[in-house]
Every structure is written in C-alpha cells, then in structure tokens.
Amino acid sequence: MPAPSSPTRTAPTAPRSSARAPLPASGQKAAGGRTERSRSTRPATASPAGRRQRQLEDKRSTILGAALGLFSRYGLHGTTVDQVAARAKVSKSNLLYYYASKEELYVSVLRDLLDLWLTPLRGFSAEQDPREAIAGYIRNKLMLSRDRPDASRLFCLEMVQGAPLLQDELAHELRELVERKSGVIRAWIEAGALSPVEPHHLVFALWAITQHYADFAVQVQAVSGRTLDDPEFFEETVRNVQAIVLDGIARAPGQDQAASRS
Incomplete structure (x- = not known):
C-alpha cells in the first residue's frame, strides 16, 4: 500500500497534572520480621520523560478506541477523521500528529x-x-x-x-x-x-x-x-x-x- 502523505504535524498538547504519586506503603515486613517504614516521606514521582511517554500512550489508546468504535460500525470508507477526532475529544490536527492519515489509523x-x-x-x-x-x-x-x-x-x-x-x-x-x-x-x-x-x-x-x-x-x-x-x-x-x-x-x-x- 503506498505510504500516505503526512500532513504538517502539530505537537500534541498534553494536560498538566497536579496529582502526586501515592506515598510508599508503610508497615512492610523486612528481613527478620522487623517492620520497615519508608526512609523518606516525600512521594516518589515519575520522571518528566516517563510522564510524557505515558501521556502519549494514553492519547494513542484513546484515539484507537474511538476509531475502533466507528470503523467497526461504519467501515473505513464510512468513517471520517473528523468523526474519530470528535469521539476521541481531540483536535483533528492533534489526531494527525499521531496518525498521518485515516488509512494509517485504520x-x-x-x-x-x-x-x-x-x-x-x-x-x-x-x-x-x-x-x-x-x-x-x-x-x-x-x-x-x-x-x-x-x-x-x-x-x-x-x-x-x-x-x-x-x-x-x-x-x-x-x-x-x-x-x-x-x-x-x-x-x-x-x-x-x-x-x-x-x-x-x-x-x-x-x-x-x-x-x-x-x-x-x-x-x-x-x-x-x-x-x-x-x-x-x-x-x-x-x-x-x-x-x-x-x-x-x-x-x-x-x-x-x-x-x-x-
């Protein structure tokens, strides 16, 4: 299949999250039966790169799920990129950042x-x-x-x-x-x-x-x-x-x- 032409891509916008990772569980048993608590009370946070990668994967998953629902009902030719974008609640340009064409998404x-x-x-x-x-x-x-x-x-x-x-x-x-x-x-x-x-x-x-x-x-x-x-x-x-x-x-x-x- 000929490779679809790629439109100008716009970097996807990822929502900023203020949620913090949960504190490590306390009261875990260490060797010898002693109860060992976390050495630090500061919550462990993912690296910026890790959070970014997770956001990208979540966005792809959302787009694929929206596309599946439409493609399974209307087929490739009965579905438009605009419909998938609307169902995934992303802009069309944002969707095309991840998938360059409807055929690539399909x-x-x-x-x-x-x-x-x-x-x-x-x-x-x-x-x-x-x-x-x-x-x-x-x-x-x-x-x-x-x-x-x-x-x-x-x-x-x-x-x-x-x-x-x-x-x-x-x-x-x-x-x-x-x-x-x-x-x-x-x-x-x-x-x-x-x-x-x-x-x-x-x-x-x-x-x-x-x-x-x-x-x-x-x-x-x-x-x-x-x-x-x-x-x-x-x-x-x-x-x-x-x-x-x-x-x-x-x-x-x-x-x-x-x-x-x-």
Missing part, C-alpha cells in the same frame, strides 16, 4: 486487533496438557467475544472485504504463528493425547465457534434470548463449546487398535 487499529486475538494462541506449548490448554483458549476467546465484540466484528469485516490493508500481517505474522502452534498440536497428537486431526482445521474451528458469539451476537440473542453479558449464559457457553471441541478431538480408548485394523 491499519493501526487492525494490527492491535490481530495482536489481541492472537495472544491466547501464543500460549500453546507442547509441555501443556492439551485439554487444559484448549479449554483455556476457548474461555479466553469467548471472553474477548464478550468484552470486545466490536474488535471481532471489525476484523471479520476486513476479512470479508479481502483484507486489502492487512495482507502483509496475515501472510507473515499470522501464518508463522499458526505454523508454530500447529507444530505444538502435532506434538500432542504424536504423544497420543489428541485424535489425529489436521491442526489448521482445528485452529479454524476454534476461531469460528468462539468469534461467532461476537460477530453474530444479534442472531445468538434472537435465538436464545440471551447474550454473553449474562454470567450464567457465558459459563454455559464455555462449558458447551469446550465439550463440543474436546469431545470431538479426544482420543477414545481403543482408538489405536481400531485404526490399526482399518
């Missing part, structure tokens, strides 16, 4: 989403019990569908449109991660802990079934009359999805002998 939102959705998968390791690992993955993904449905819907929208602005991440980061974790799944299969399934299809199935509750939340509610915001329905969903997936890939007793006779 890609930044998508990259954040991709990282968010892939974090649970990164935790797979051959040393784990596969049933526990997959059960935990299902719970984590359903939590994301419950807490960040707009993120899932925007990612789904981008995929349906052919992912024109995310092809590089899909072809490299996503593919490489899935290949590594497919190796973990194969190790579980070779150890006799799972039925012999193609790892790619298992990963696709996990994505599809968990993200369904975000992407088709309206349909889920229309059919069941409930949403994942209902704690009882959330736990019911977790238990049933875990059972559907794990019972489908669990190695049944005598499966090796049946396979050898076929």
Whole structure:
C-alpha cells in the first residue's frame, strides 16, 4: 500500500497534572520480621520523560478506541477523521500528529486487533496438557467475544472485504504463528493425547465457534434470548463449546487398535 502523505504535524498538547504519586506503603515486613517504614516521606514521582511517554500512550489508546468504535460500525470508507477526532475529544490536527492519515489509523487499529486475538494462541506449548490448554483458549476467546465484540466484528469485516490493508500481517505474522502452534498440536497428537486431526482445521474451528458469539451476537440473542453479558449464559457457553471441541478431538480408548485394523 503506498505510504500516505503526512500532513504538517502539530505537537500534541498534553494536560498538566497536579496529582502526586501515592506515598510508599508503610508497615512492610523486612528481613527478620522487623517492620520497615519508608526512609523518606516525600512521594516518589515519575520522571518528566516517563510522564510524557505515558501521556502519549494514553492519547494513542484513546484515539484507537474511538476509531475502533466507528470503523467497526461504519467501515473505513464510512468513517471520517473528523468523526474519530470528535469521539476521541481531540483536535483533528492533534489526531494527525499521531496518525498521518485515516488509512494509517485504520491499519493501526487492525494490527492491535490481530495482536489481541492472537495472544491466547501464543500460549500453546507442547509441555501443556492439551485439554487444559484448549479449554483455556476457548474461555479466553469467548471472553474477548464478550468484552470486545466490536474488535471481532471489525476484523471479520476486513476479512470479508479481502483484507486489502492487512495482507502483509496475515501472510507473515499470522501464518508463522499458526505454523508454530500447529507444530505444538502435532506434538500432542504424536504423544497420543489428541485424535489425529489436521491442526489448521482445528485452529479454524476454534476461531469460528468462539468469534461467532461476537460477530453474530444479534442472531445468538434472537435465538436464545440471551447474550454473553449474562454470567450464567457465558459459563454455559464455555462449558458447551469446550465439550463440543474436546469431545470431538479426544482420543477414545481403543482408538489405536481400531485404526490399526482399518
């Protein structure tokens, strides 16, 4: 994608804060059981550079959150920079200091989403019990569908449109991660802990079934009359999805002998 032209940037204005950092906790136990109090009554304060960096990160997070809400509802072409700036409560020039164009902002939102959705998968390791690992993955993904449905819907929208602005991440980061974790799944299969399934299809199935509750939340509610915001329905969903997936890939007793006779 051609690099967007960068407008003249105006340094962002960061609000000054008069709040002081809290005093160190007193009454902490030192070696030997003695109670040790802070040597100084002056509050610890972050360095000016640290405060500045935190302010910049907070502003970026605010802008990305505002952009996600609009992009997930109206798409890239239906959203304007002015709308994002208004929702983030920043000036347009301030927003363009952080993100040089709407397209750059959109890609930044998508990259954040991709990282968010892939974090649970990164935790797979051959040393784990596969049933526990997959059960935990299902719970984590359903939590994301419950807490960040707009993120899932925007990612789904981008995929349906052919992912024109995310092809590089899909072809490299996503593919490489899935290949590594497919190796973990194969190790579980070779150890006799799972039925012999193609790892790619298992990963696709996990994505599809968990993200369904975000992407088709309206349909889920229309059919069941409930949403994942209902704690009882959330736990019911977790238990049933875990059972559907794990019972489908669990190695049944005598499966090796049946396979050898076929």
